[in-house]
Amino acid sequence: MIRKYKQYLLIGLIFFAACSPTDDSSPLPEDFFVKFYGNNSVEAGYDVLVTDTGYLVFGSTNSPELNLSDGEDSDFYLVFTDSQGNSTSEVVFGTDAEDIPSRIKPTSDGGYIVVGTTTAADSEHTDIIVYKLDANGAVSGGWPVTYGFVKTTPFEGQNAEDSNEEGYDIVETEDGDYVVLGTTNNVNTDKDNPNPTLDKQDIYLFKISSTEVDHPIIWERVTGFDNGNDQGRSLIVTNTGLAIMGQTNVDKDGAGTGTNILFLTTDEEGLDSQFKVFGTGDGTNETGSKMKKTSDGGVIIVGTASTGSINSSILMKVTANRTLTFFETLSIRELDAGGNRNDNAIINNFGYDVVELSTGGYLVVGKRTGGTLEGDPSGDDIYIIKTDSFGKIKEGTSEDLKEGLFEKKYGGSGNDQANAVVELPSGKLLIAGTNDFGGTNSTMMMLMKVNRNGELLR
Template sequence: MRKIKILLFSIITFLLQNTLQAQFGVVSEYTYGGSGFDLAFDMKITTDGGYIMAGYSDSDDDDVTGALGDNDVWVAQTDDAGNLEWEANYGGTGKEVARVIIPSGDGGWVLVGYTASVDGDITDNSGFKDAWVLKIDDVGTLLWQNTFGGELDDVFNNVTATSDGGFLCVGNSNSLTGDLTSNYGGDDVWVVKINADGDMDWQKNYGGSNNDVANAVVEVADGYVFIAETGSNDIDVSGNHHDDLTPFTDFWAVKIETDGDIVWQKCYGGFSHESGRNIIETSDGDFIAIGSAQSSDGDVVGHYGAVNKTDGWVIQIDADGTLLDNQNYGGSFNDNLYSITEDLDGAYVIGGQSNSLDFDITGHHGGGSTADFWVIKINTDLSLDFSVSLGGSEDDVAQAVFPLDAENYIAAGYAKSTDGDVSDHHGVDPNHDFWLVNIGPCSLAITTDPVDVEVCEGQEVTVTVESSPSGALFEWIFVGGPTFTTGTNTLVIDEVTAAYDGDYYVIVSGA
């Protein structure tokens, strides 16, 4: 009886590893909260390798203790394994929300958002919502807090530490009293510079006669650059891509000096809605700004969905605000980008939400009406490196993501799902929980080192790889011979023939 040699070369291992580098999933995940709504809008890595998350909670059970009123600012800190170390509520009997948490520079943390209270931790409120800044120490003790605003709604959406030890807060205001000295119409971008103790150094409004909202800011060598969305095309704003009869918005980037005077301003977008949500400065002095785009004209090319659907949109601009490049990401439904961080290799990792099931999106967990927790990595030329959708059958949203090493990432946001990737959900109905997710490459390995396998012609043979991720397809290729595709990690050849004499390799895809 003729012997057939099936030679397994090390190329198998190479191909498997190469395939899996583009396949990412949940390594570990943790939910935090109670029976109410608990939403994390930001997360940072602590100096000891743990994680601190901030947002709001209206729970008063399970992980949440000491509720003060309606929505409280809620901060939860964990160790590197996701174990809750401490949590704390801040606020009063009204509604409080924290949008961002950043290191204070002395071991503590500074948070910004808004408050509608005038009791509890809040000592003053000028109107409905006041912009709110609070500083806590490394175990959550409130060190100071301050409110800013006027008779209407005033909100801080982001903050950056400044080189003089203070902080620059950005958001929006439609007030004209209290700390405000002007209003151009509707919501203005509002920028407030405070010192290390939370006291105001200066404040300024920016915008036009329609609504203008700042969502992020970075300090540069000679001032600050903020990213916003603007519906205006007058006063401080020029170059908006819509006409005066339509209430649409553009990305709006503005550079200001250290005293707040405008250096330059630029609008980016098309005839429909664009919303700038975050911005970082690159190592070469350019800027990457992210958000969403509905347009398919103007600066926006390659829109995936219908005109009323949003894509994730990334723009690259130079130090003068000139548009260098832009790229859409997503599918046929609504996709939005919220946070961006430079990866360890100089690329960019981005968090957001996706309702799509096609184009850049694979593995969506629900229908087009529900959002997945969406993380993508893009290269410096804005090409897509990887995209991963996580979550379950309800809405799940990524609000922050950071690299842990060359292949693993930590992301945080909130999850409404009680199935799919989400376990141990605390809410009912269900409501949202804080959700912390460690994302990494799917692990797959060859059962043994590459070996020669000799079998007799007509004999049955079984070949296998060690693990089988859900949804993977295995393509078993015999060089110069047959090819098989299976949905499992094992191939059984009932009767070996001469066609199998030679080399074979396996390609794993779709995991």
């Protein structure tokens, strides 16, 4: 990889030009724990894991110096770092087509499993792609494998079309195999009264063998409403089977019209699906990003609610039996000149990941755009919001927010966003994402560390 140390330092200074956190020792901007990876071409950070020796940042690249096809398409990109975030090794892998990463998970053998979406060899449709990696990030023998349908199953009187599958999440099961979650437009399977006009996408759930040659499908389920656009986004293993989070345009359980959060549970073979739909009413579109287990056996879901041009992060908690504990829309207001919240100045913010904090409450990461109080020329910024255990952040003055609930932004002149967050054993928070440095095709993967107060660390 081409190293650009002077350029990294310059980029770091630009990045901190718009950052507001302070530290008692007042370190220089370049001394903060903010790291960038890639060639300042087109790299993006999607996820981060903690390893025995440091961290693993997962994303994509189409840099001509790194990419397998000289920058003509996107490939998967891994960066292993030490505990200080310094790159120790980098791995690029992918096909000859466009590969879009979604999730990376550690496996019981010390390696990793990766899921995403790839363009099929005929360039006419997309498939789900799965990679198994060893502890060093090298692709294991027999992988990758792609999964999907070539053509849709047509409704009566219609013709088959190209079938498009997208991969979003993957989990390892107790027997060492893997369950994959995605989305398909091959919807006309096992439906009672499908409506070909309204039924456009379904959740695609299947289990694959980790040991058999070519890693065949053990079982597969295409599930969703008969008249909905249903999509799978996040998957976890529960005590009774599987829990799936996604979204649907079906108005059910009083969720209202528009896009709503879809939550369902199944047994360990993907059967006995029990659906629940959550929304805030007609005209609002809620989309889910990530779902994680909570310490009390429930799940926490983060996403975004959109009404017209207003966007706000959402945080909701659901019990294992699909009962809603709370559903909060994090509508943040700008401070006016006197330091008070202005109810007419909403900050557009988007929630992409969440972590339950060991000290209580939750931390949401994502991005924010300029507030409505006044224009923000810096573009989108990394945004973090700390809530209490019920998903609330106190509205009021800046003094009120010193009680431990806060929202903070970080960023430079371009469009920046955070896509993943992990709490370390020390209580510090590790955040991964993408930084755009204000130029054309000039983004890099980013890793930053903050303390429990949201202040940048060295």
